[in-house]
Amino acid sequence: MQTWIALLRAVNVGGTGKLPMADLRALCERAGFTDVRTLIASGNVVLRSPGDERLVRSRLEAALLAYAGKPVGVLVRAPAELGRVLADNPFQDSPGNRVLAMFLDAPPPDDALDGLRHRTTERLALGTREIYIDYRDADTMRGSRLALPVGREGTTRNMNTIARLLAMADG
Numbered sequence: 001m002q003t004w005i006a007l008l009r010a011v012n013v014g015g016t017g018k019l020p021m022a023d024l025r026a027l028c029e030r031a032g033f034t035d036v037r038t039l040i041a042s043g044n045v046v047l048r049s050p051g052d053e054r055l056v057r058s059r060l061e062a063a064l065l066a067y068a069g070k071p072v073g074v075l076v077r078a079p080a081e082l083g084r085v086l087a088d089n090p091f092q093d094s095p096g097n098r099v100l101a102m103f104l105d106a107p108p109p110d111d112a113l114d115g116l117r118h119r120t121t122e123r124l125a126l127g128t129r130e131i132y133i134d135y136r137d138a139d140t141m142r143g144s145r146l147a148l149p150v151g152r153e154g155t156t157r158n159m160n161t162i163a164r165l166l167a168m169a170d171g
Contacts, residue, residue: 001034001048003169004056005082007103008043008064009073009155019043019068031063037168044161046168053078075103075155079169081129086162090125091134096159098141101130104154118145130154 008019021038024045028036033047033056049056057076064072077085091099108126116124122144123134131151135141157165 001050003035003046003048003079004053005077005079005165005169006043006045006047006056006060007075007077007155007157008045009075009153019072023067027063027067028060031059033059039161039164039168043155044157044165046165073153073155075105077103079166082162082166082169085127085130086159086166088127089159090132091123094134094136096163098135098137099159100133100135100156101127101159101162102133102148102151102154102156103130104151105129108150112148112150115149117147117149120144120146122146124148 008024021041024043025036025038028045028047033049035046035048037046038044039046045060047056049059051059053076057074060074060076061072064074085101089099089101107129108131110126112126112131113124121136123136125132131148131154133146133148133156135144
């Protein structure tokens with residue numbers, strides 16, 4: 001059995017995709033996952049499964065489709081990969097709640113930042129299967145209209161949430 005961290009896309013954000021975390025835990029257990037724990041109400045799940053990343057994702061997506069009646073995007077990472085995301089954060093000089101990793105299914109293309117729109121003071125950097133976004137000041141983060149076309153299928157988590165997920169996975 002391996003520990004996995006699942007990041008659900010567009011769950012309980014901006015009034016869309018309502019999914020109580022108790023329901024998410026029960027759904028994961030019915031799908032055969034064990035030691036299921038959630039963190040905050042935005043679709044973060046730590047679970048155990050004997051399968052690989054692809055199997056965990058497909059089983060969880062199927063269970064979410066049955067529950068919600070529509071597809072829910074899921075990105076799955078091993079704790080070591082999430083630890084690397086945290087360690088490789090190129091914006092260590094900014095507070096953890098203002099630096100986000102946009103998780104993607106695949107490595108971002110070299111031109112991933114070319115279609116960027118509405119950028120103001122945000123700093124961005126490409127990672128392995130993520131894009132780092134630094135909203136250095138709270139006003140920029142609050143009012144940002146930054147649009148990243150490559151990120152339509154991704155989901156973001158800030159560095160503080162990533163650290164908390166890692167602590168859960170270690171526990």
